[in-house]
Amino acid sequence: MMNPINQMEATILIADDHPDILDFIAEDLEDNYSVVKVSDGKEAFEYIRLHPVDLIVSDVMMPVMDGYQFCTAVKDNALYSHIPFIMLTAKNSLQSKIEGLEFGADAYIEKPFSPNFLQAQIASLLRNRKSIREYYNQPQSTSEEEESASHPKGDQQFLDRLNTLITENMSEQSLCVDMLAERMCMSRPTLYRKIKALSDLSPNELINITRLKKATQLLSDREYKVYEIANKLGFSTPSHFTRNFQKQFGISPKEFVYNLKKTAKIC
Incomplete structure (x- = not known):
């Protein structure tokens, strides 16, 4: 019983x-x-x-x-x-x-x-x-090898497939939980439970953080302006992107770039 x-x-x-x-x-x-x-x-x-x-x-x-x-x-x-x-x-x-x-x-x-x-x-x-x-709350991703070593094989395959879906569609403002659930062949509640168990995040939070992690890479490359990155990652406006970035990492995108330049000079 x-x-x-x-x-x-x-x-x-x-x-x-x-x-x-x-x-x-x-x-x-x-x-x-x-x-x-x-x-x-x-x-x-x-x-x-x-x-x-x-x-x-x-x-x-x-x-x-x-x-x-x-x-x-x-x-x-x-x-x-x-x-x-x-x-x-x-x-x-x-x-x-x-x-x-x-x-x-x-x-x-x-x-x-x-x-x-x-x-x-x-x-x-x-x-x-x-x-x-x-892992999901760090400003920059670990290497693929380190990330893979953190997860059992079945979980890693699930996360790889999910990450691919998010990455391939992150420029679309329409990227949402329903689309992910359909592509992963799961119901919305089931997808929510699996993502929550693995990352302690909701699907929407995971989408947002994946976008923001990509933003740190683009900012580190210094090839794009903030408004260009916001557009590439599916944020409705640059200010919306900046607010989300600041909320997640505690600094603005411009401050992030400034710190990178400061660190490079010291090195």
């Missing part, structure tokens, strides 16, 4: 067919997280189809759908592949650990385990997800 507990910032889904183990893990986590308990992989997968989840902790041996099948279903689906997955098992062989990781688990923990160790693994995976989100 699905049993939500608490209402903390991050939601942890626990899947295990042993009630005592479910309660043991939940009681240890519920002071810091919102916890959802389910008894098998099928029930767990049905839950994440309907509700946002930040991290999954799953046993391997379960009825109906085991942990390997559940992990595969999550990691092979572009809508949920971003969710960190911790696999628990009583098997302590190296081969079992390799199998767990091959099925896409982000971490593999052997039973019996220390609650503190589980807490540390959860915190580490959520911190990594946070660092991925923070």
